[in-house]
Amino acid sequence: MSETLHAVSVEVNGKPRSAQVPARLSLVDWLREDLFLTGTHIGCEHGICGACSVMLDGEPVRACLMYAVQAHGHRVTTVEGLAKPDGSMSVLQDSFCETHGLQCGYCTPGMLIASQGLLNSNPNPTEAQIRDAIGGNLCRCTGYQQIVEAVQLAAEKLKK
Amino acid sequence: MKAAPFEYIRAASVAEACELLRRHGDGAKLLAGGQSLVPMMAMRLVRPAWLIDINEIAALKLVSVEKDAVRTGACTRQCLVERDDALAAKVPLLAQALSWVGHVQTRNRGTIGGSLAHADPCAELPLVAQVLGARMLLRSGSGTRTLEAEKFFSGPMATSARPDECLEEIHWPAWSWRRTGSAFTEISVRHGDFAMVAAAAQVAIDGAGRCVRAAFGLGGAGGTPLAFPKIAARLVGTRLDDAAVKDAAHAAATETEPGSDLHASAEYRRHLAGVLAARALREARERARTR
Numbered sequence: 263m264s265e266t267l268h269a270v271s272v273e274v275n276g277k278p279r280s281a282q283v284p285a286r287l288s289l290v291d292w293l294r295e296d297l298f299l300t301g302t303h304i305g306c307e308h309g310i311c312g313a314c315s316v317m318l319d320g321e322p323v324r325a326c327l328m329y330a331v332q333a334h335g336h337r338v339t340t341v342e343g344l345a346k347p348d349g350s351m352s353v354l355q356d357s358f359c360e361t362h363g364l365q366c367g368y369c370t371p372g373m374l375i376a377s378q379g380l381l382n383s384n385p386n387p388t389e390a391q392i393r394d395a396i397g398g399n400l401c402r403c404t405g406y407q408q409i410v411e412a413v414q415l416a417a418e419k420l421k422k
Numbered sequence: 423m424k425a426a427p428f429e430y431i432r433a434a435s436v437a438e439a440c441e442l443l444r445r446h447g448d449g450a451k452l453l454a455g456g457q458s459l460v461p462m463m464a465m466r467l468v469r470p471a472w473l474i475d476i477n478e479i480a481a482l483k484l485v486s487v488e489k490d491a492v493r494t495g496a497c498t499r500q501c502l503v504e505r506d507d508a509l510a511a512k513v514p515l516l517a518q519a520l521s522w523v524g525h526v527q528t529r530n531r532g533t534i535g536g537s538l539a540h541a542d543p544c545a546e547l548p549l550v551a552q553v554l555g556a557r558m559l560l561r562s563g564s565g566t567r568t569l570e571a572e573k574f575f576s577g578p579m580a581t582s583a584r585p586d587e588c589l590e591e592i593h594w595p596a597w598s599w600r601r602t603g604s605a606f607t608e609i610s611v612r613h614g615d616f617a618m619v620a621a622a623a624q625v626a627i628d629g630a631g632r633c634v635r636a637a638f639g640l641g642g643a644g645g646t647p648l649a650f651p652k653i654a655a656r657l658v659g660t661r662l663d664d665a666a667v668k669d670a671a672h673a674a675a676t677e678t679e680p681g682s683d684l685h686a687s688a689e690y691r692r693h694l695a696g697v698l699a700a701r702a703l704r705e706a707r708e709r710a711r712t713r
Contacts, residue, residue, distance in 0.1 A: 265427050266429060266430070268430060284423065284427070285427075285428060285429070285430030285473065286423045286424075286425040286426070286427060286428060286463075287423055288423070288424070291423065307424055307464055308460075308461035308464045308465060309457060309460070309461045309528065312525070312527060315527055318530070318531070321501070321530040322526060322527045322530060323527050323530050323531045324457075324527045324528065324531070326460075326464070327456050327457055327460045327461065327528075327531065328456060328460070328531070329430070329456075329460075331430055331432075331475075332453075332456075332475060332477060334432075335478075376526065376527065379526065380526075394526070394613075395526055397525050397526070397612075397613060397614050398524065398525025398526060398527050398528065398614060
């Protein structure tokens with residue numbers, strides 16, 4: 263059967279992107295498979311693991327729990343959009359490297375989006391606030407401790 | 423693509439959403455924040471023929487703090503309510519409950535009305551609605567009607583809203599006593615997971631420390647969120663000492679008929695119901711005393 267296609271215009275990482283999409287195409291599938299922004303990962307595809315987190319109008323959301331058609335007229339920032347304009351790593355991304363805040367890397371894009379979202383609204387988070395902010399993101403490698411340290415280190419560096 | 427195919431339409435107004443519901447009947451579902459519906463569609467537990475997106479209807483995103491109540495639109499995002507200090511001062515139980523709802527990412531997208539309409543018996547917002555006696559304004563093509571929470575929740579994942587009705591607004595009553603305190607607590611495997619059992623309480627006391635009004639309830643302990651107005655009424659006139667609170671909590675737990683699953687047996691849930699109801703009542707009492 264042929265499905266109805268819907269026109270979407272979305273600002274993705276600062277660039278206008280337009281497409282025709284079937285309604286049931288999730289935002290994360292559109293980002294990865296049509297825009298080739300494969301930095302955003304897909305884990306559970308039903309809103310449990312947080313690997314697919316992106317920012318919608320500046321706030322972290324799960325990209326598997328939105329259809330691409332719903333992003334029409336909105337701004338999306340993926341992990342690719344966190345890097346500096348010259349492509350080098352952001353302060354937060356560097357901090358993840360320094361503290362060994364990742365091992366296999368599967369959860370990392372979601373962790374980065376969740377913790378950048380926290381730092382944007384709260385530049386001086388407590389450890390409890392960091393743990394709360396990444397509470398919706400599963401990591402099976404690190405035990406979370408180094409991720410918390412990465413966010414603490416980034417907050418310190420950003421204060422200077 | 424995981425969901426079964428559906429036709430999608432973005433409603434521009436509540437009237438248009440109601441007209442679409444009337445036209446497509448049982449085959450249509452309203453899409454609010456999608457934090458419950460989209461996973462259910464991904465697992466094909468739900469396969470609507472029509473999905474009516476109400477996220478772009480500005481009129482459904484209202485937050486209005488009034489003298490004796492707070493009104494929220496059905497599509498108001500949970501994160502906005504969580505961050506609203508004026509709202510939290512008026513109906514603190516709502517803000518307290520929200521910190522237990524999912525995670526940052528789901529609260530950024532999830533809506534107040536979506537959680538109520540989904541009517542999960544262990545969800546936090548339906549429990550708050552039940553305890554406070556929130557009123558739901560439902561609109562259809564033929565007009566509006568208001569249902570109290572008690573009448574709105576009809577069973578597990580079921581409400582009394584007709585298929586042609588759209589939840590438009592929720593009216594959360596505020597208590598006028600100065601010394602009012604409330605509390606929300608729950609037990610789950612990890613914070614943010616579905617509650618095994620949740621408890622919410624609100625009490626008001628006079629200058630002498632006597633209870634003038636009490637309300638409390640339990641989630642995850644039956645097919646709908648439960649409130650216990652008759653047991654709560656017995657607390658009025660007491661000093662809400664630990665023994666009175668424990669008696670009330672125990673009486674409520676005895677009335678519950680929780681189910682068993684992988685995470686907890688019915689017996690354990692009933693035990694939690696008594697413990698958590700007492701804990702919520704004590705915390706609410708302490709907050710009332712310091713007001």
